[in-house]
Amino acid sequence: MRKPSSGASRAIRGSVLAHEAGISVQQVRNYEQAGLLPRATRTAAGYREFDESHRRALIAARALVRAYGWDGAVTILAAVHRDDRQTAVAQVDRAHAQLDRERERIQRALQAFEVVVTHPLDTDPRMSAALDQMARQGTHLRIGQLAALLGVRTSTLRFWEQAGLIRPGRERATGYRVFDIGAARDAHLVRLLREGNFPTTIIRAALDEMHSSPDGRPDRVGAELSRRNAQLHERSWARLRADAALVAYLDWRDGQNT
Incomplete structure (x- = not known):
């Protein structure tokens, strides 16, 4: 000591x-x-x-x-x-790496929502009409119907379901998959982001953000992500300032022992 x-x-x-x-x-x-x-x-x-x-x-x-x-x-x-400075430095490194991972996730999510905002449902007439009809009549889409609207295979929708990206319901009598308005919107979002080559983790995060938003509007979710990104920037600067204070303290301790 x-x-x-x-x-x-x-x-x-x-x-x-x-x-x-x-x-x-x-x-x-x-x-x-x-x-x-x-x-x-x-x-x-x-x-x-x-x-x-x-x-x-x-x-x-x-x-x-x-x-x-x-x-x-x-x-x-x-x-x-x-x-035990090795442990101290390792903790600092882990904390900075965590910020870097979080920053990358937020940036990718922001990019994802930029895609969603610029490709809203109302620019897809068939999808928009189908959702309007579902809202008026209280009906659902079966997997084949939704696949046709999205221009994907039914096997693709099943894969997205297995990956936890979409959550269809089931008809009581037949057990067939059925998609309400929320599930159909999710499938549309997944298709857009898959076309943008976003990984499953980012798509899942984007869906979680949409579901956690009071009204689920992509522009508002994007604004919230931008706010978090600004907060992350402030946390990064706070850690840099703390690192400077730590180095100053360590230098002083070293000087006391020379």
Whole structure:
């Protein structure tokens, strides 16, 4: 275990650390107990004694908690304080890789909804007419009828069903597949995105987004995805700032041990 040099030994009251960080004294204690701060020494009476190492660790900890969440920050700084920087760096790498995967998913989903918005159902007269009739008469489409409207094979619709992309109902008497308006719209969306060479994972995500939207409008879903993308951008910058705070803290620790 590295020990700070005498340059870090000047005592700092917990209330001062709390005031500087904008948190409570109890939160400072919680940070120390979780490993976000180095272990504090104790007076003869059992009171914690903090010093410059705790002040600098707290600066890094606050940035890391905001950017990585409590558990992620604890993993990183607890590893630092037990001199296990490999674990700390691995956690940082995993978190950045997760953001990258999420960014790619959102970008692909945005591209998918651009396709949907520019190819709405009302530009397909046969499909639009069929859906209008279903709405008026309360009827359903059988698999052959829907396949003909979409210009695909019935086996293709069965494959999409097996992949979890569409969920037809069943006639009670015959057990035949039947598609209500929602299922037919889903099949239309799947066909568009398959023609755009989107992978099944993105198509499924697009359908989930449509189903979670109050009105299911592609333009509104696209707007929500754009909002999430902006939030992701802010999270990325927050992590970069937290990484800078972590490096500054690590450099200071290294300087105390030279």
